[in-house]
Amino acid sequence: MQELLRPGLFRRGPGFYTVNLRPGEKVYGEDLVVEDGVEYRRIDPWRSKLGAFVAQGGRQWPYERVRSVLYLGGGHGTTVSHLSDILPRGTVHVVEKSPRAFGALLALSQRRENVLPVLADVQLPERYRADCGEVDHLYQDVSQRGQVEIFLENLRASLKPHGTGLLMLKTRSVTQTAPPRAVLKDATRHLQQEGLDLLETVDLAPFSRGHFALVLRAPG
Ligand SMILES: C[S@@+](CC[C@H](N)C(=O)[O-])C[C@H]1O[C@@H](n2cnc3c(N)ncnc32)[C@H](O)[C@@H]1O
Secondary structure (H helix, E strand, C coil), X not given: CCEEEECCEEEECCEEEEECCCCCCCCCCCCEEEECCEEEEECCCCXXXXXXXXXXXXXXXXXXXXCEEEEECCCCCHHHHHHHHXXXXXXXXXXXXXXXXXXXXXXXXXXXCCEEEEECCCCCHHHCHHHHCCEEEEEECCCCXXXXXXXXXXXXXXXXXXXXXXXXXXXXXXXXXXXXXXXXXXXXXXXXXXXXXXXXXXXXXXXXXXXXXXXEECCC
């Protein structure tokens, strides 16, 4: 029997699942399970940092009451597809600059109406802010040196007051010379100086070494 852990997120044994918006279809080779006529897709924590966040005991779940998401660095849509399951009546705007990954997102959006991909650089939020409008939640997973600045720029451009954010911080992209915990400390100090509330920090090892998930709330 599936246990509802958080709105849109289920647990069965050691695995975490979302309800498949497109029954019968896999997105990245994930396991499908049918119970009582409902089909669930397993979130692979080795492939999705959102999956790693829940597998590592993340307690905050910023998707309650969320209708619109701006997702920066969509890749081939692994995690985007689970957010699409979690928010069946919501909208997930996804920004990606790699044409190849964008092609996969476009194909995903043809099967999932709530996924809206944008081919753009996340360092230039003015290029897509009008298309996305103000969103309830900002999710970021880009391996760039200026990850914190990118997050803040997009927050200012598109996040509603008191909106939430999930920043997947890749410390080795910031610097290879400082230890991951020192990079994390710097990043959290910077975010807090900008008025954000840090609600939770989760180390994503062993699934994604050197990565931390930061759950944040924007000022009013
Ligand atoms: C780690 S992958 C994303 C994986 C994805 N979030 C998932 O969980 O399924 C990072 C993605 O960010 C994209 N990216 C990196 N820098 C970017 C930028 N400046 N603008 C837009 N996309 C960027 C890369 O092309 C890559 O697809």
